[in-house]
Amino acid sequence: EVQLVESGGGLVQPGRSLKLSCVASGFTFNNYWMTWIRQAPGKGLEWVASITNTGGSTYYPDSVKGRFTISRDNAKSTLYLQMNSLRSEDTATYYCTRDRIIRGFDYWGQGVMVTVSS
Amino acid sequence: DIQMTQSPASLSASLGETVTIECLASEDIYSNLAWYQQKPGKSPQLLIYYANSLNDGVPSRFSGSGSGTQYSLKINSLQSEDVSIYFCQQNYDSPYTFGAGTKLELK
Numbered sequence: 610e611v612q613l614v615e616s617g618g619g620l621v622q623p624g625r626s627l628k629l630s631c632v633a634s635g636f637t638f639n640n641y642w643m644t645w646i647r648q649a650p651g652k653g654l655e656w657v658a659s660i661t662n663t664g665g666s667t668y669y670p671d672s673v674k675g676r677f678t679i680s681r682d683n684a685k686s687t688l689y690l691q692m693n694s695l696r697s698e699d700t701a702t703y704y705c706t707r708d709r710i711i712r713g714f715d716y717w718g719q720g721v722m723v724t725v726s727s
Numbered sequence: 728d729i730q731m732t733q734s735p736a737s738l739s740a741s742l743g744e745t746v747t748i749e750c751l752a753s754e755d756i757y758s759n760l761a762w763y764q765q766k767p768g769k770s771p772q773l774l775i776y777y778a779n780s781l782n783d784g785v786p787s788r789f790s791g792s793g794s795g796t797q798y799s800l801k802i803n804s805l806q807s808e809d810v811s812i813y814f815c816q817q818n819y820d821s822p823y824t825f826g827a828g829t830k831l832e833l834k
Contacts, residue, residue, distance in 0.1 A: 656823040670822035711818055713761035713776035
């Protein structure tokens with residue numbers, strides 16, 4: 610059974626940093642791209658970052674480029690999201706997803722809440 | 728960026744009815760479109776990919792169609808467990824954008 614379990618969320622002040630983790634199980638982690646998607650309270654979904662199966666390439670929207678860094682440790686089947694210079698608009702539930710590229714995000718974690726507030 | 732416009736924003740339907748949700752892309756996305764279902768308080772789940780391919784385990788009452796800029800999700804014989812928010816998403820070009828969602832309720 611595929612499982613994605615996120616951790617590392619919480620309350621953080623504007624301008625500070627936070628690092629999310631996602632432990633994957635039930636599939637061969639190093640065969641798949643992975644993606645972070647977020648959802649602000651009561652709002653829609655926003656793509657945050659993607660990484661290739663080897664970790665050799667990463668992709669970001671302009672809203673987080675230069676502030677967020679996606680990475681992975683294939684030996685530990687773990688995905689990360691380092692979030693720096695956090696803003697109030699980064700407040701959201703962050704989902705770790707398995708990315709089948711044109712076949713969509715086929716597995717999602719339970720999500721982890723990040724609240725940016727003073 | 729490619730804009731994804733979903734309609735309607737909300738709809739109410741009766742058990743057993745057929746409902747259709749539309750998604751319009753601001754440019755041709757060549758069928759690179761997925762549909763997701765998000766039940767209340769839960770994570771989204773993939774229903775359809777590549778416009779019309781049913782994801783594993785998804786009931787056959789769900790179907791997707793469309794091409795170019797216009798796409799739709801059809802739910803036949805509406806069940807109570809289909810009460811959800813439905814999102815479309817284009818994976819043709821970065822940034823990979825989502826529609827704002829359609830909230831489906833029972834009448």
